[in-house]
Amino acid sequence: MEMRETAISLTKRLAQTAQETFGDFEEAVEKDATKTAVLDGTVHPLTSYVINYVKFLFDYQSTLKQLFQEFDEGEPESQLSKVTTRIMQALQNNLDGKSKQYKDPALTQLFLMNNIHYVVRSVRRSEAKDLLGDDWVQIHRRIVQQHANQYKRVSWAKILQCxxxxxxxxxxxxxxxxxxxxxxxxxxxxxxxxxxxxxxxxxxxxxxxxxxxxxxxxxxxxxxxxxxxxxxxxxxxxxxxxxxxxxxxxxxxxxxxxxxxxxxxxxxxxxxx
Incomplete structure (x- = not known):
């Protein structure tokens, strides 16, 4: 009996640590201030790092679901889903900040288009798709398109006036x-x-x-x-x-x-x- 209680309290502590770790990671992503400027507007190292982290989560998803089950009354699936969504949102907030470093507004749009496209493509090819859901994928595909349209407008409106x-x-x-x-x-x-x-x-x-x-x-x-x-x-x-x-x-x-x-x-x- 005592063993069982110890095991349960250990699992709860582990689950709590896992939750805290995700919270810390989310905050680190949101506040990441790496000065690595990608001069050509390509995919930022932070984006590929976060995507790899999320993929890594899925390798351990069955263990994480068990932990979340012990820790929380809610659905373990939806717990993992919330964690992933929050990490993705933190990444997006950070990319928005990084995009403002460009002096050329067209490059700002190209950078955001490239990075969000990379995220969407990686999600669609992995199990993260099931957790984030079809709506998430569709919304973010539209965001990629919006940045592409903004790039066109910002870059080419002036020359078309000639x-x-x-x-x-x-x-x-x-x-x-x-x-x-x-x-x-x-x-x-x-x-x-x-x-x-x-x-x-x-x-x-x-x-x-x-x-x-x-x-x-x-x-x-x-x-x-x-x-x-x-x-x-x-x-x-x-x-x-x-x-x-x-x-x-x-x-x-x-x-x-x-x-x-x-x-x-x-x-x-x-x-x-």
Whole structure:
């Protein structure tokens, strides 16, 4: 009898320690202030560390469920589920903080997109999916999409304005609505802005190939039609004058191939290796 009571009190103490350990871990994740800056907006070491920790929890889930059963009247399954959800929330809060270190708002969005995508993908491929539930997965997939949309808006809205003529769509209306000087200016601004974006964002990383492809495609789908119709409508204005190549430096196919170099992190990748 005494042995049994000792065993029970020991189990309770263990369960309490486990709960406290998770609480400490959650707090450590939330407050993690590692100065490791990921310059290219890729998956942060903290994200992969937390995911590995959560996967490690599942290796011991049957033991943990037994402990929680002793410690708490509630369902051991839902206890483990709560712990996991709280750890994930702590990670997200921390990533939000880390994302604010970037001076470029587009890189902030890319960083959050990459990290939450990594979390969602890892969860979907592990048993954590059953504990966090389908709703959790769906909500976080939407969050990834929102960050991708914000990235597009923040990065590309300004350059798209070069290709828009007041009074609506680039391809509609009267082509005399821009003077020759204005057309030249628009082309020059477009070239400068696109080259700047290319130079900067080909240093950034989207490590997941599927996500990288779909983001490039999403950019191409808004940029190329606008550029093509601008050339179609105003190209002749500079093509008939001196040095047309000074203004129409980039053909749509050049832009397409340059977009394929975005998010490849050429230089950082080499440094990492």
């Amino acid at each position: 290709l828009t003529v007041q009074g609506g769509n680039p391809s509609g209306g009267d082509s005399s609505s821009l003077s020759r000087a204005m057309v030249k200016d628009r082309f020059k601004t477009f070239n400068t802005q696109f080259e700047e974006l290319h130079q900067k964002q080909s240093q950034w990383t989207v490590p997941d190939s599927e996500l990288r492809e779909s983001l490039r495609l999403a950019v191409a789908e808004i940029l190329l039609p606008a550029y093509r119709s601008f050339i179609k409508r105003f190209g002749h204005t500079v093509e008939n004058g001196k040095n047309p190549g000074k203004y129409i430096k980039l053909r749509p196919e050049n832009i397409e191939s340059m977009l394929n170099e975005f998010f490849e992190s050429k230089t950082w990748g080499e440094q990492k290796r």
